[in-house]
Amino acid sequence: AQSVAQPEDQVNVAEGNPLTVKCTYSVSGNPYLFWYVQYPNRGLQFLLKYITGDNLVKGSYGFEAEFNKSQTSFHLKKPSALVSDSALYFCAVRDRRTNSGGYQKVTFGTGTKLQVIP
Amino acid sequence: DAGVIQSPRHEVTEMGQEVTLRCKPISGHNSLFWYRQTMMRGLELLIYFNNNVPIDDSGMPEDRFSAKMPNASFSTLKIQPSEPRDSAVYFCASSYSGGGFSYNEQFFGPGTRLTVL
Numbered sequence: 539a540q541s542v543a544q545p546e547d548q549v550n551v552a553e554g555n556p557l558t559v560k561c562t563y564s565v566s567g568n569p570y571l572f573w574y575v576q577y578p579n580r581g582l583q584f585l586l587k588y589i590t591g592d593n594l595v596k597g598s599y600g601f602e603a604e605f606n607k608s609q610t611s612f613h614l615k616k617p618s619a620l621v622s623d624s625a626l627y628f629c630a631v632r633d634r635r636t637n638s639g640g641y642q643k644v645t646f647g648t649g650t651k652l653q654v655i656p
Numbered sequence: 657d658a659g660v661i662q663s664p665r666h667e668v669t670e671m672g673q674e675v676t677l678r679c680k681p682i683s684g685h686n687s688l689f690w691y692r693q694t695m696m697r698g699l700e701l702l703i704y705f706n707n708n709v710p711i712d713d714s715g716m717p718e719d720r721f722s723a724k725m726p727n728a729s730f731s732t733l734k735i736q737p738s739e740p741r742d743s744a745v746y747f748c749a750s751s752y753s754g755g756g757f758s759y760n761e762q763f764f765g766p767g768t769r770l771t772v773l
Contacts, residue, residue: 570759572761574764581764581767584762584763628699632759641704641706646699
């Protein structure tokens with residue numbers, strides 16, 4: 539079974555300060571990892587993903603995430619937060635191994651609300 | 657591309673009525689997902705289609721829920737009869753999987769906000 543945990547329901551950060559949104563995962567094999575963002579009254583929007591290679595992944599809007607296999611983490615970061623970054627952020631994981639049918643679903647976390655304070 | 661299209665955007669109905677939600681995935685995508693989002697339960701996968709075939713429907717709450725994908729460009733999620741606890745935002749998402757690209761991200765529609773009175 540696979541799972542993903544986002545330990546913080548909400549993260550508050552002052553505009554201009556660095557931000558971190560935490561994510562840890564559990565899979566039987568090796569993971570594919572994703573971050574999505576959801577603005578109010580909108581669908582989820584893809585930010586970045588880790589497939590293989592460099593542990594530091596860069597994505598949209600200046601966001602980046604670091605894959606740490608030993609800590610089974612994939613924290614989302616940004617050096618300088620903007621008020622417009624305020625939204626709900628979802629981490630997601632998918633085991634690279636598929637079942638006998640060639641399928642493996644993506645599991646989403648419960649989401650972390652990011653509030654950037656002007 | 658217009659992205660994933662969902663209709664209606666808002667639906668208010670009374671308990672016991674049939675509700676049909678519609679989705680048009682991105683052209684060329686061969687995987688389609690239906691999700692439900694509530695404050696209490698977060699984002700739940702209801703059903704997943706690959707090449708128009710239902711692959712995983714383990715998330716469908718009960719027999720009142722059914723989903724179809726008659727062709728690559730259209731899918732429906734039907735609730736009959738609807739109940740107040742079905743009130744939620746329902747999202748459709750699509751992606752391309754196959755040829756080794758089974759790690760592609762999903763593209764979400766804007767969602768349908770369903771209220772069952």
